[in-house]
Amino acid sequence: xxxxxxxxxxxxxxxxxxxxxxxxxxxxxxxxxxxxxxxxxxxxxxxxxxxxxxxxxxxxxxxxxxxxxxxxxxxxxxxxxxxxxxxxxxxxxxxxxxxxxxxxxxxxxxxxxxx
Numbered sequence: 001x002x003x004x005x006x007x008x009x010x011x012x013x014x015x016x017x018x019x020x021x022x023x024x025x026x027x028x029x030x031x032x033x034x035x036x037x038x039x040x041x042x043x044x045x046x047x048x049x050x051x052x053x054x055x056x057x058x059x060x061x062x063x064x065x066x067x068x069x070x071x072x073x074x075x076x077x078x079x080x081x082x083x084x085x086x087x088x089x090x091x092x093x094x095x096x097x098x099x100x101x102x103x104x105x106x107x108x109x110x111x112x113x114x115x
Contacts, residue, residue, distance in 0.1 A: 004057065011058055019077055028070070031063050 022031060036047025040059055043050035052060035064070035 007057060008062070012062060021074060028063070028064065028066060035061050055076050 034048060036043030036049035036053075038049070038059060039056040040049045040053025041056075042054065049059045049060045054060070064073055072074065
């Protein structure tokens with residue numbers, strides 16, 4: 001993992017989040033334009049990070065930098081949500097359906113995850 005990963009995860013999970021999965025041509029490039037530069041000081045006017053970012057490590061938005069990384073993030077987020085939901089509905093059942101969902105369906109995704 002990258003050296004900033006644990007701090008990033010702690011910050012992103014420190015309050016409510018909105019998870020979006022975007023699908024469009026050039027989704028990564030277009031979303032990164034909307035987010036702006038990682039450092040809010042360097043971000044263009046009108047970008048999310050310029051408007052809402054506090055610092056380079058608290059820059060208000062996280063988006064995948066590639067389709068490959070988006071697939072990983074989508075799998076992680078959706079599997080976490082599904083596992084929580086599934087375990088509340090069926091607390092004593094096994095997780096064969098959950099495992100199928102996470103290992104078979106999600107890797108075929110062509111979406112971009114933005115948090």
